[in-house]
Amino acid sequence: MKKCFTIVLLIAFALVANMSLVSADDMWWADAAAPYAGTTIRGVSESTPPSNYVADVLAAQFTELTGINVEFETTSWDQMYSKAINDMEANTGIYDFVYIEQDIIYSYLAQDYLVNLTQFAADNMDLASADYDEMAFTSFADYFKNADGDLFGVPMEAFVKVYLYRKDLFEDADIMAAFEEEYGYPLAPAENFEQYADNAMFFTAYGEMMDMDLWGTTVQGSTGHPASTYEFLESIGPSFGLYNWGINLDAGSAQSANGGALDGDTAVEALSFWLSMLPYAPPEATSSTWDEVASSFAAGRAAQGWVYGENAAWIATDESRSAVTGNVGVRLPVTAPGVIEAAQMGEGYIGYYDGGAFGIPHSSRNKEATLLWLQFIGQPAVQAEWAAAGARITHTATFDDPLIAEQDMKVDGYYTLLEEQGPLFAGAPPFPFHAQVREIIDPFIQRAILGELTPADALSQAAMAVDEELARLGYGM
Amino acid sequence: MRNPRVGWALLSPTLIILLIFGFAPFLYVLFVGFNQWNVFSADDGLVFNGLDNFRRLVFDDDFLHSVGLTARFAIFAIGSEVVLGFVLAQMLTRDFPGKSLFRIIHTFPLMVAPIAVGAIWRLLVIPGFGPVPFFLDRYFDLTYQIGSYPDQALMTSVLMDIWHWTPFVTLTMLAGLSSIPREPVEQAKVDGANRLQVFWYVTLPFLRPVLLTTVFIRIMDAIRTVDEVWMLAGGGPGTRFTGIYIWRVVFPRTDYGYGSSISLITLYLTIVLCWLLFIAISGRRKGEVE
Numbered sequence: 001m002k003k004c005f006t007i008v009l010l011i012a013f014a015l016v017a018n019m020s021l022v023s024a025d026d027m028w029w030a031d032a033a034a035p036y037a038g039t040t041i042r043g044v045s046e047s048t049p050p051s052n053y054v055a056d057v058l059a060a061q062f063t064e065l066t067g068i069n070v071e072f073e074t075t076s077w078d079q080m081y082s083k084a085i086n087d088m089e090a091n092t093g094i095y096d097f098v099y100i101e102q103d104i105i106y107s108y109l110a111q112d113y114l115v116n117l118t119q120f121a122a123d124n125m126d127l128a129s130a131d132y133d134e135m136a137f138t139s140f141a142d143y144f145k146n147a148d149g150d151l152f153g154v155p156m157e158a159f160v161k162v163y164l165y166r167k168d169l170f171e172d173a174d175i176m177a178a179f180e181e182e183y184g185y186p187l188a189p190a191e192n193f194e195q196y197a198d199n200a201m202f203f204t205a206y207g208e209m210m211d212m213d214l215w216g217t218t219v220q221g222s223t224g225h226p227a228s229t230y231e232f233l234e235s236i237g238p239s240f241g242l243y244n245w246g247i248n249l250d251a252g253s254a255q256s257a258n259g260g261a262l263d264g265d266t267a268v269e270a271l272s273f274w275l276s277m278l279p280y281a282p283p284e285a286t287s288s289t290w291d292e293v294a295s296s297f298a299a300g301r302a303a304q305g306w307v308y309g310e311n312a313a314w315i316a317t318d319e320s321r322s323a324v325t326g327n328v329g330v331r332l333p334v335t336a337p338g339v340i341e342a343a344q345m346g347e348g349y350i351g352y353y354d355g356g357a358f359g360i361p362h363s364s365r366n367k368e369a370t371l372l373w374l375q376f377i378g379q380p381a382v383q384a385e386w387a388a389a390g391a392r393i394t395h396t397a398t399f400d401d402p403l404i405a406e407q408d409m410k411v412d413g414y415y416t417l418l419e420e421q422g423p424l425f426a427g428a429p430p431f432p433f434h435a436q437v438r439e440i441i442d443p444f445i446q447r448a449i450l451g452e453l454t455p456a457d458a459l460s461q462a463a464m465a466v467d468e469e470l471a472r473l474g475y476g477m
Numbered sequence: 478m479r480n481p482r483v484g485w486a487l488l489s490p491t492l493i494i495l496l497i498f499g500f501a502p503f504l505y506v507l508f509v510g511f512n513q514w515n516v517f518s519a520d521d522g523l524v525f526n527g528l529d530n531f532r533r534l535v536f537d538d539d540f541l542h543s544v545g546l547t548a549r550f551a552i553f554a555i556g557s558e559v560v561l562g563f564v565l566a567q568m569l570t571r572d573f574p575g576k577s578l579f580r581i582i583h584t585f586p587l588m589v590a591p592i593a594v595g596a597i598w599r600l601l602v603i604p605g606f607g608p609v610p611f612f613l614d615r616y617f618d619l620t621y622q623i624g625s626y627p628d629q630a631l632m633t634s635v636l637m638d639i640w641h642w643t644p645f646v647t648l649t650m651l652a653g654l655s656s657i658p659r660e661p662v663e664q665a666k667v668d669g670a671n672r673l674q675v676f677w678y679v680t681l682p683f684l685r686p687v688l689l690t691t692v693f694i695r696i697m698d699a700i701r702t703v704d705e706v707w708m709l710a711g712g713g714p715g716t717r718f719t720g721i722y723i724w725r726v727v728f729p730r731t732d733y734g735y736g737s738s739i740s741l742i743t744l745y746l747t748i749v750l751c752w753l754l755f756i757a758i759s760g761r762r763k764g765e766v767e
Contacts, residue, residue: 082728089516089731107517213605223624224711226729284605286624287710301605433517439730443539450625450714474519 025131029065029376032127036369037067043358044083045099047074049310050157050390054377058386062376068369077289081435088113088361096364097374100153101356102143103428108359109152110432115360118150120371127368132375136395143427144357153357154378157392159309160418160425161235161351163334165189167412168327169203169214169303178206189331190304193273196334200280203303216280218293218305223446227289229438232274232445234352234428235306239335240270243348244429246459247437247466252476254466262441263456263463271455275448286449298322306333308354309414313391316411330412332421340424349426355392393418433473440469510737517731530738540739543722544746550631550718551699554638555692561639562646562691569647570654587644595708598637602709627715634706634716641705642698646691653687654680689758693751700747719743 045051051074059070075083084098088111100108108114121128134141134151144153169175170187179187183198190196200216207214220231233245246262247254254262261267278285282301284292294311296302300323307315314321316328332340335350342348358377360370376382378394384401387393391414398404399419408415428434441462448458470476510530512523534540569580586594602609602623610621623630657680665675681688703720706712712721723743727736 078729085516085728085731111516111521221624222711222713224630224713224716282605283610283620283622284603284624286622287604288624296605435729436515436517436731439725446714450627452714472513473515473517 026065028129029372030067032129033066033068033369033372036366036372038069039366039369040069040071041096041366041370041373042071042073042094043097043099044073044075044080044095045356045358046077046080046101048157048390049314050386050392051099053386053389054156057389058377058382061382062373065376066372068373070373084361088363091363093361093363093365095361096366096370097358097360099156099356100144100359102140102354103431103434105144105153105357106430106432107434109146113361114152115362115364115367116146116150117152117154117360117371117374120360120367121375124368124371127371127375129372129375129379131379131381136380136397137378138394138396138422140353140355140394140422140427141357143355144359153359154374155355155357155394156377157310157390158353158355158394158418159312159392160353160422161306161308161333162312162414162417163189163304163331164297164307164312164315165304165329165331166300166302166324166327167329168324170329175206178202189329190334193334193336196304197273197276199304200277204280213282213299213301215282215302216304217277218288218297218302218307219274219277219281219285220288220290220293220306221278221281221285221449222289222292223286223449225289226438226442228449229442229445230290230352231306232271233438233441234354235333236274237267237270238349238351238426239333239339240266240273241336241339241342241348242267242270245431245437245441246463247429247431247470249429249431249475252467252470254463254470256463258467258477260463260467262466263460267459268456271445271448271459275455278449298324300324309418310354310391312411312414313388313407316414317407326410328412330414330417332417332424343424350424353422353425353427355394355427387415391415433470433475436473437466437469440465506737506740509733510741512734514734515730515732523734526734530735531742533735534739534742539717540719540722543717543719546631546715547700547702547718547720550635550638550702551696553632553635554642554699555695557635557639558643558646558695559688559692561643562650565643565647566650566654569651583647584644586641587648589641591641591704592708594637594641595705598633598640598705599709602633623710623715624713627713630710630713630715634702634709637705637709638699638702642695646695649687649691650684653684657683685758689755692754692758696751696754697747700743700750 045054055072055074059072063069073083080099081104084095087094088098088108100114118134137155138158140158141151141155144155145151170189176187179202182202187199187202188195190199196217203214203216206212221228237243237246242261242264245254246260246264246267248259248261251259254260256264282296284296288296290308293305294307294315297305297307298311298315298321312328312330315324316322317325319325333351339348339350343350358374360367360374364370380395380397383393383395383398384403387398387401388403388407391411393399393404393415399415404415431437444453444458444462444465447453448455453461467476509523511525511527513526513529514523515521565583569576589597601607602621604610604622604624613619613621621629623633661679661683662675665679670678701720702718703724706716706718707721707724710716712718712725719739723736723739726732726739730736
């Protein structure tokens with residue numbers, strides 16, 4: 001009896017202590033935010049699972065703690081860029097925080113659009129939360145730092161584009177036997193491009209034979225959206241050994257003759273392979289951006305494919321949106337011989353380490369309140385649930401969280417892959433002209449998808465056009 | 478005697494608004510059009526470059542292609558809308574069961590925002606999920622993929638525009654038909670004219686001002702079409718019209734100088750086109766006065 005009483009007493013004490021700690025935290029946020037209570041801060045981002053979590057969950061929590069209202073637009077990728085850049089360029093101050101995709105950070109820094117968060121926090125120590133620590137972020141945060149190591153964006157999502165496959169198909173005994181009979185080797189997730197192509201052909205034929213809506217691969221091949229260029233330049237190209245979009249920044253050229261590689265043999269081989277997968281992709285492939293690719297895979301329409309990791313969690317676990325829950329396998333994307341070894345030696349990468357951060361534009365009229373908000377979303381306490389919902393991890397410690405360990409099993413080790421193999425991937429090259437040059441390349445990739453240009457012609461013309469644009473922008477030869 | 482100052486005073490709010498929101502931005506675009514200005518270039522300021530932007534666009538295959546596509550889009554869409562609109566307006570001049578209901582349903586697309594029209598049509602035609610490709614494939618063995626076939630994307634854009642804007646043409650035609658006096662029509666019939674002759678020699682001349690205005694408005698709309706088509710196909714091959722091309726140059730490419738020059742040329746082409754059409758339809762010659 002006495003022992004029971006002691007245990008109850010200890011539990012009660014622990015609860016009270018915990019509550020007082022939470023209250024102390026809450027008190028700090030309320031006190032720090034008191035001068036800004038009632039202020040409304042506005043932000044814009046692409047509508048992605050991690051951003052939607054911010055809009056639906058974190059914004060409300062922050063408002064409840066601080067009294068600062070957060071109006072957060074989650075819109076299309078194109079609109080997000082237009083709105084943010086126009087606002088920052090015109091200095092209108094509509095947005096207090098903007099989404100900075102990793103690949104655009106160099107353009108923003110070159111234009112001095114963003115507030116140095118490290119410096120700003122140091123100048124406003126009364127707003128510095130004890131729970132926020134720049135050192136807690138994974139090395140992905142390095143992409144948002146300047147040469148002095150100062151941070152310009154609080155990382156809010158980070159993921160890699162992985163190879164997903166349907167375990168229910170790949171582990172089906174009848175299907176495995178049929179594959180082995182036809183190809184002479186066992187069915188397995190692809191480890192090289194030949195195997196990938198065999199898998200794609202087999203499952204497309206299988207879907208047709210069984211009258212199923214099933215195809216052999218995804219292809220992010222929208223002919224009306226830059227997504228197709230991105231899949232080629234940032235996923236397929238690197239897996240063949242084509243790095244930095246084939247642009248030699250030192251030489252200021254994309255043409256092989258001038259030191260570039262966009263029209264080289266490796267690029268042509270990569271594009272030829274990717275285009276050869278189109279007949280084995282669902283019919284929506286040529287209208288698919290990253291969102292539609294994830295939806296197609298979730299609908300069970302592709303046996304394997306390249307899918308952005310931010311979608312891995314919901315595809316594998318959310319039964320209300322996915323028909324393949326519990327059957328999703330995750331692997332590294334297929335690579336050409338020598339590419340992984342080069343990545344391990346730091347001489348290349350196998351795919352795109354995607355992600356983004358929230359930064360404060362100089363044009364913001366509410367920088368102090370926004371600094372509090374960015375620290376709030378950057379504190380460890382909110383990371384695990386956010387990571388489970390959006391398959392994104394920006395804090396090193398989040399990998400060890402029990403919630404993530406549990407989720408990791410449901411997503412076939414995606415989080416472990418992100419932690420252990422993440423260094424094989426890399427962010428976009430440090431171009432201050434990212435969107436400008438990509439816009440130039442888009443039409444050539446799209447015409448190659450339509451079959452109007454051969455891969456060699458498309459890349460040759462693209463490289464020439466890139467060089468002209470680089471010269472016009474002042475970065476060329 | 479009327480005081481002209483009162484008239485100017487009453488007009489002044491409108492004139493001021495027009496000056497601020499219409500004329501001033503136009504002058505700004507005119508100014509920027511003669512400069513090189515890309516905020517992400519190594520030298521991100523405005524650099525006067527004379528007629529270079531205009532020289533560049535003459536040799537810009539993508540721009541010329543977009544003009545050709547826009548012309549095809551405008552011809553197919555407006556031509557169909559005028560014919561359909563006239564037929565429907567004729568129908569609505571007569572009584573038939575369910576006429577009121579038909580008129581409401583027929584006018585419904587006009588009330589839908591262009592971006593929503595684009596979304597509706599995208600959901601209808603998106604390969605793999607949309608009902609249109611599904612049924613065309615199942616019952617007619619036809620492959621319908623707007624992402625893979627530029628002609629299909631163009632014709633889908635035309636159909637979408639017809640669906641959206643034919644009611645507008647119908648309503649203007651109906652107003653025109655309602656205003657035609659009965660006497661000339663009856664006189665022509667008494668004189669032995671058949672229905673085609675009545676239409677050609679009586680109805681059409683009376684309709685000419687309405688027709689002219691309607692076609693002008695639709696041409697200007699067609700040339701600046703962006704949102705519907707953007708939503709439908711993202712401005713990919715087959716739908717990269719001039720408006721979408723301008724958007725791409727000005728926003729993602731942030732090439733403000735070149736984008737402004739294309740905008741100016743597009744405005745110029747629109748004015749010239751409308752003037753030529755005005756002469757063709759109205760039959761006016763140099764020096765003629767109404």
